[in-house]
Amino acid sequence: MTAIGDAAQQAGGADTPRADAERVMRIGEVAALTGTTPRTIRYYEEIGLLSGGDTRVLGQHRCYSQADVDRVHEIVRLKELLGLSLEQLSQLLEAETARAEIRRELHATDDPGRQRELLLQSDGHIANQLTLVRGRLTELAKLEADLSERARRVRQRLEQLGA
Amino acid sequence: MTAIGDAAQQAGGADTPRADAERVMRIGEVAALTGTTPRTIRYYEEIGLLSGGDTRVLGQHRCYSQADVDRVHEIVRLKELLGLSLEQLSQLLEAETARAEIRRELHATDDPGRQRELLLQSDGHIANQLTLVRGRLTELAKLEADLSERARRVRQRLEQLGA
DNA sequence: TGCTAAGCTGACGTTCACGTAAGGAAGCAT
């Protein structure tokens, strides 16, 4: 439901304008859209969190697509929710990276064997993420229970006083 | 259920040995018990996260009780689970601080008005923590749902291939 | 009383995740 990186369906010819989905953006726009800064985007590229478009020559402006925006959103989200270091994140985000790779290859290849392999990889990465997230969820739930219990006790005492 | 800072019941006389609950510990032991280091403990004291026993004179060894160990555990727990800065933590932990204060005053005073006030404060702080924790819980749940959905799709594709 | 382990107080070093400033070049419109 949230923007998690479905770069829409790309099906049409190669010359269709298609104003929105495959618009080319520059760093400032990406930063604005993701609530970050150009510096942050470059930093993420520097440490390997963002692809860094291998085609670009030194000095040229960086180009981004909606998929990149989605990825940055994911990064920020995971970073905040899980409180991970960017190092740990880049481990986790192999999933995203692989996923992008897969989307490309999946459409490029006809070999069902290869497709199967790619999908299995993707599944593995997602499973990793899920494990981590679910762990956090149960720990947080425990914390919530503890806090609720404490609140209950305090209110119980208040009632005793009131009576 | 977890160690959240119930420094056991202290009721008996003042000279009972009571080997365990009120044992005096030093910084190294606290560090070991909480998976931190002496430096970290001192740092937490420095920035006001730990009380710093106002009675101690410069140069003397720091003394800790089980309650302090519990508090450090809480700090670490909140820090990791919520990914908060120590600054934010010290805000949140007003609750703990107040709670310790309250425990002391609650037993010291007979004034039900004052007791009521203290309990209300405590309740407020806990409510704050709960709000934060529940917010995280729902966000994490959303993330979990997203990931599950993705996993489902990938597996669906795999089935299509297999068929 | 003397020893040793552990602790104490500075004070400087370090890693992460960027912020910020300088000087120059790319992109786009006119």
Add this chain to the structure above:
DNA sequence: ATGCTTCCTTACGTGAACGTCAGCTTAGCA
């Protein structure tokens, strides 16, 4: 061609959260 804006690279700065080292004192024990 000329601006103007945005971006580029390089490099140094910064705050948080400790690590680490030096030199000295305290606590507990024989």
